[in-house]
Amino acid sequence: MMGSWKKGLQTALAIALVTLPLAACGGNNDNSGASSAAATGGTSGATQAGDGKLEKVRVSLWDRSNSPNGQKLEDTVIVKKLQEEARKEGLDVEYVVLPRSQESEKNNIWMASGGGPDIIITYDMNAMFKWAEQGGLWELDDLLEQYGPDIKKLIGPSLEVAGTYKGKRYAIPAMRMSTAAASNMKIRQDWLDKLGMKAPTTLDELYETLKAFKEKDPGGVGKDNVVPWALPAISQGMKGFFFGPMWGAGVAIDGPATEMYMPSGNFADGVFHSAVALNEGKEFFRFLNKVYKEGLISKEFVTDVNSQQFIQNYTSGVSGFMDSNEDPWTVTKETRKTVPEAKWVTLDPLVRPNGTQAMTEANVYGLLNMIPKSSKNPAAAVKYLNVLAKNIKLVQAGIEGVHFKEEDGLYVAIDPVKNAEEIDWYFKDLNLLTQGYMGNPTKDQMKKQFANEPNPDEIADILDPYFKSFEKFGKQGPLIDTPRPVSDKSVANITKFLYDALSKAVIAKDFDAEWENVVSGWKKNGGEEYDAEVTQNLVAMNWKTTNE
CATH class of the missing domain: 3.40.190.10 (Periplasmic binding protein-like II)
Incomplete structure (x- = not known):
């Protein structure tokens, strides 16, 4: 099923308006020092940004086996750009790549072994509840308040409805910009x-x-x-x-x-x-x-x-x-x-x-970002998500002026062929905070969005009934x-x-x-x-x- 799916669905369907078309890795099983890291917001064994060096943070990234040219996810243009932006904030980011189909299995192994990345992702709310109950996840209320101002500003509605267990926050939920992002x-x-x-x-x-x-x-x-x-x-x-x-x-x-x-x-x-x-x-x-x-x-x-x-x-x-x-x-x-x-x-x-x-119909929240207790630097993980919030357009549409231009709030692809090769097949999986970038578009917006395509009217005619179907018949589960x-x-x-x-x-x-x-x-x-x-x-x- 989904974890409200996904899918994942899953294409983030408002993002689809931009271009239409997130490997197992070991880790440190030593959990010592975790409590002190939470108390101080520090690293307890990791390098502090304050001493002039970078804080290490490891982030899950799904591989959907859909590269059009055999390129490795770790070597793609948006990954490199995100790492560059994170370094400006004192973070050394490593993406831990795993096949999309192995998400559940791999997350369970990581949670059991303590060898996972600093941020693990899932759509499965039940999994978050289970790990929170078992004491396997960091509580995030204080960390979000201290290190996530841009996160809160960006995804406030999803934070209000999801990511908590017994009154405490254990996940930062991505926000769906369109509830049409569903099966x-x-x-x-x-x-x-x-x-x-x-x-x-x-x-x-x-x-x-x-x-x-x-x-x-x-x-x-x-x-x-x-x-x-x-x-x-x-x-x-x-x-x-x-x-x-x-x-x-x-x-x-x-x-x-x-x-x-x-x-x-x-x-x-x-x-x-x-x-x-x-x-x-x-x-x-x-x-x-x-x-x-x-x-x-x-x-x-x-x-x-x-x-x-x-x-x-x-x-x-x-x-x-x-x-x-x-x-x-x-x-x-x-x-x-x-x-x-x-x-x-x-x-x-x-x-x-x-x-x-x-x-x-999709709920307002989507993907869940969690920080396992095996992470020795939960503060750095939240800092990474805040960097992501500050650079959200990068994972919504690519590099501005290279992959898209913004017109009247729309992200218009500059060269759809270039985008298909460079970003379309993976960049939405780097977007851990929003799914899409706008609500359901009008037919006129879609025509403008696809002005570079040879058939913008046809595209709008195909997509308009799709959005209207969700609006008319969509239902959300409990x-x-x-x-x-x-x-x-x-x-x-x-x-x-x-x-x-x-x-x-x-x-x-x-x-x-x-x-x-x-x-x-x-x-x-x-x-x-x-x-x-x-x-x-x-x-x-x-x-x-x-x-x-």
């Missing part, structure tokens, strides 16, 4: 036009559309090559989700976000039920089992843990439907490198069994910020189990028999106790269902 369904309009079909409006109609894509091959790629629905492995950090289709089956987001990139479950008659405990959830996965058996999703999706096959499927033009946190123009532009006539458009939410429509001991104990095991069990259910010859294993395993891992705890929290919050 959304997209479909190939050029394929629909060739087949004389309208966009599907229900899950049943989606099946018929996928089947027509496979059987009639509107892209002319050969029936055996068509993969109608681009979908990677069911695990955190992937680029493809099934939020939209699962909403269409009647599953909502009434529970807290987890690492499973799908709707969490339904709250009805005062009781919460996780997706796998719902008949609607079972029937959705029966649907996935059906489309898998008929070759409507990739036969190798289970092993596509880095989304490489997923990306190949849609960019090569063999797929006609997807659910991801990229906007339709971004995927159109990527696909047109291979198929010039390709046109991806927004697919509005499918009509649910109760006749309503809804889609997941933010439970009270202690949840059952979740702390069981959610990691539940998630790990479901990654494997749901994948087996999708590819099973006997779906019903395999689904019994899903439910029984979920129960053995504490699923029913998890739901009871969520129910207690939702009742205390007077939560109203998103399934209306």
